[in-house]
Amino acid sequence: MSQLFEMDGEILWYPSNGPARLFLRQVSVFEAEAGRPSGIGPMVNDECRIDPAAFRPFANALLAWYRTTTHPVMTAMAEGFIGTVLVLAERAGMELEWRTPARPPKSLSPADAATAVKLAEALDRRVDDLRHASRELGRSMTR
Template sequence: MSCARDAGQHDQHGGAALSQYYDVGDRTLWNPSNGASRLFMSQVSVYQAELGLPSGIGPMQADECQIDPLVFKEFVDALLAWRRRTSHEVMAALSEGFVAAVLVLAERAGIEVNWLPAGFTEDGGLKDVQAPAAPVSSEGAWAAALQCKSRELARFMTA
């Protein structure tokens, strides 16, 4: 991958690179297609604004971006806390894939995520509550379902 990657990888017709790289140092965590990367980076922007925090991902330069693991850990922990407090089923559905993809990157970066922050209570300070209310699931079930989704998605996120 080094020659094609360093030379600005081109397709057989001389077009632009076909994929992008998300790296921590010299280790590649993910090598998605340009379309998947563009969609992911758009969602990164959305959740940075929603959380009021930088993600530690970016910027994409020459089809590569570096992830700052310390900043990324804070973003991942805040994203999980945000998701945990959101019981709105539509918001949960919209965020599920993004959160799972972020968890794959965190795991590959060796980041231990904070599933239950200090002082967490069972209601978790819910916000954006669904009306009518969705069935309440236990914290353990929510975390297990998200971990399962992340493991499934990891199979499709080539490094």
């Protein structure tokens, strides 16, 4: 048996029960981390509707959270869920905020500013890696 996740009448994902159940159980955890609602509704009659007005800001909030969370265990635990969200967002044709401009505060010394820019670039590379991983994951996510 399978579940389906849809947005505006378009099926974004048609997983089996196990992955759907695990994904839905993680939603509240990441809503708390992102500080906003996901727009991912409850499963009703094997269907889960996703509200695009809430989902896009949620996906972008997850990207911002991931970009600033450097603890390796936290990022490892988050990557599967966030990767799944990114697949759904891209399938829905949503524009995501993959980059944050690297603008260090003016009060930093030139050396500290250069370090801040390098850190921002490293975090952007990590987000690029997540983007690539989510695209690979998408190949396994049935529609």
